[in-house]
Amino acid sequence: MRAWYISLEMTGVPSARVLTELAKSHITAREITADGDRVTFSVRMIQLRAVRRFAASLGAELRETERGFLAAAVKGVLPRSGLLIGAAAWAAFVFVAKDYALSIRVLTDDERIRADVLRLLAENGCPTGAYIPDLDKAGLERLLKQKAEGVSWAGISITDSTLIVDVYGDDPQPQMFYDRMPSDLVATRDAVVGKIEVLDGQLVTTMGSGVVRGDKLVSGRIPVTKKVVKDDPVLGRVIAEEQSEKYVRSLGKIYGVYTDVQTFEQPLAETSLVHTGSTLTLKRLRVFGMEIPLYAERPQGYSTVSEGYSPLTLFGEETPVGVASEECELCSFSTVRYTPEQAVERTRRLKQLYEQNFLSECEIRSCSEQLETADDRVRLTVTYEIYGLISEEKQFFIKK
Numbered sequence: 070m071r072a073w074y075i076s077l078e079m080t081g082v083p084s085a086r087v088l089t090e091l092a093k094s095h096i097t098a099r100e101i102t103a104d105g106d107r108v109t110f111s112v113r114m115i116q117l118r119a120v121r122r123f124a125a126s127l128g129a130e131l132r133e134t135e136r137g138f139l140a141a142a143v144k145g146v147l148p149r150s151g152l153l154i155g156a157a158a159w160a161a162f163v164f165v166a167k168d169y170a171l172s173i174r175v176l177t178d179d180e181r182i183r184a185d186v187l188r189l190l191a192e193n194g195c196p197t198g199a200y201i202p203d204l205d206k207a208g209l210e211r212l213l214k215q216k217a218e219g220v221s222w223a224g225i226s227i228t229d230s231t232l233i234v235d236v237y238g239d240d241p242q243p244q245m246f247y248d249r250m251p252s253d254l255v256a257t258r259d260a261v262v263g264k265i266e267v268l269d270g271q272l273v274t275t276m277g278s279g280v281v282r283g284d285k286l287v288s289g290r291i292p293v294t295k296k297v298v299k300d301d302p303v304l305g306r307v308i309a310e311e312q313s314e315k316y317v318r319s320l321g322k323i324y325g326v327y328t329d330v331q332t333f334e335q336p337l338a339e340t341s342l343v344h345t346g347s348t349l350t351l352k353r354l355r356v357f358g359m360e361i362p363l364y365a366e367r368p369q370g371y372s373t374v375s376e377g378y379s380p381l382t383l384f385g386e387e388t389p390v391g392v393a394s395e396e397c398e399l400c401s402f403s404t405v406r407y408t409p410e411q412a413v414e415r416t417r418r419l420k421q422l423y424e425q426n427f428l429s430e431c432e433i434r435s436c437s438e439q440l441e442t443a444d445d446r447v448r449l450t451v452t453y454e455i456y457g458l459i460s461e462e463k464q465f466f467i468k469k
Contacts, residue, residue: 076135198389251316254287260325270319323460371397431457
C-alpha cells in the first residue's frame with residue numbers, strides 16, 4: 070500500500086556499491102533508480118530505521134523526498150504521543166474513579182468538627198478513595214449523629230466522585246458546675262490526725278484520733294434543729310423541736326502522720342533495648358487504601374519511631390493517592406551487669422527519685438532502711454514516717 074511508503078534519496082557513495090549492499094541486506098526496496106552516486110528508492114515506513122543504519126554503515130547521506138499520507142500522518146502524531154497517552158490515561162482514570170470517593174467535603178466552618186467527622190468516616194470504612202457502591206450512607210449518618218462531638222444532624226450525598234457531608238451543630242448546652250455539690254472529706258490512708266482545717270461541713274473526728282482509709286472526717290450533712298409552735302389539745306400552744314439536716318460542700322484539709330513502706334529493687338544484670346542512632350525511612354505508595362511497598366524487604370532489627378502520610382492534592386482537595394512514610398531506627402539488645410555496690414547505688418537513686426516525685430509536698434519525719442542482697446538482685450526496703458495531707462473530697466447524692 071503506497072500510503073505507508075517513504076521515498077528516499079541516498080548520495081555520496083557509488084550507486085553500484087549501494088545496490089550490491091542493498092541486495093545483501095534485509096531491506097525490501099522498490100522503485101529503485103541509480104544515477105552515478107545517486108540512488109533513489111522507496112521502503113515501508115517500518116523499515117526506515119534499518120535504512121538509516123544501512124546508510125550510516127556506508128557513509129552515505131540519506132534524505133527523504135516523499136511520504137505516503139499515512140506515513141505523513143504518523144510523523145505528525147508521534148511528537149505528540151505524550152499528549153495522546155496522557156489523554157488515554159486520564160480517560161481510563163475517570164472511568165475507573167467514577168465509583169470511588171476521590172474527595173470528602175464536610176460542610177462546616179468548625180475545623181474541630183471537620184476533623185472529627187473525617188476521623189470517624191476513615192475509622193468506619195469510608196476514607197478518601199472508598200468504593201461508593203459499598204458505602205452504607207444511612208449507617209454513616211447515624212454514626213456521625215451518635216459519635217461526632219458537636220453534631221446533632223448529618224446528611225451524606227454523592228456528587229460525581231465527591232462525598233459531601235452536611236452537618237448541623239448541637240445547640241449550646243447549659244454548663245453544669247459541680248463545685249456546689251454536697252460532699253464529705255474522707256481519709257485517703259491509715260493515719261493519726263495531726264491538724265484540722267475546716268471551712269465548711271460537720272467535723273466528725275478529733276485531734277490525735279486514728280483513722281482508716283475511707284473513714285469520714287468531715288460530713289456534708291449538718292443536723293439542724295428548728296423550734297416550731299404547735300397546738301396541743303391538753304397543754305394548749307407549746308414550742309417543739311424538729312430535727313432536719315442541710316447539705317453542704319465540705320471544705321477544708323486534714324493533716325496527719327502515716328507510715329509508707331516502699332521497696333526498690335535493682336537486678337545485677339539487665340537486658341535493655343538500645344537505640345543505635347542509625348535511622349532509615351520506609352515508604353509505601355497508597356492508592357485507594359491499598360499500600361504498595363517502595364522497598365524490596367523490611368530490614369531486620371529496626372523499630373518504628375513515627376509514621377506519616379502525604380496525600381496528593383488536586384485543586385485543594387485530597388486524593389486517595391499518596392505516600393505513607395515510616396521512620397525506623399536500628400535497635401539492639403544489650404546486657405548490662407552491675408556489681409553489688411553499683412546496684413545499691415542505683416536503688417538509692419530510685420529512692421531519691423521517689424521522694425522527689427511523690428513526697429515533695431510532705432514532711433518526712435523519719436526514714437529507716439533495710440538492705441537485702443540476693444544472688445541476682447539488691448532489694449532496698451524503706452519505711453517512711455510522713456506528715457502530710459490525708460483527706461480528699463468525695464461527693465454524695467441526696468435521695469429524694
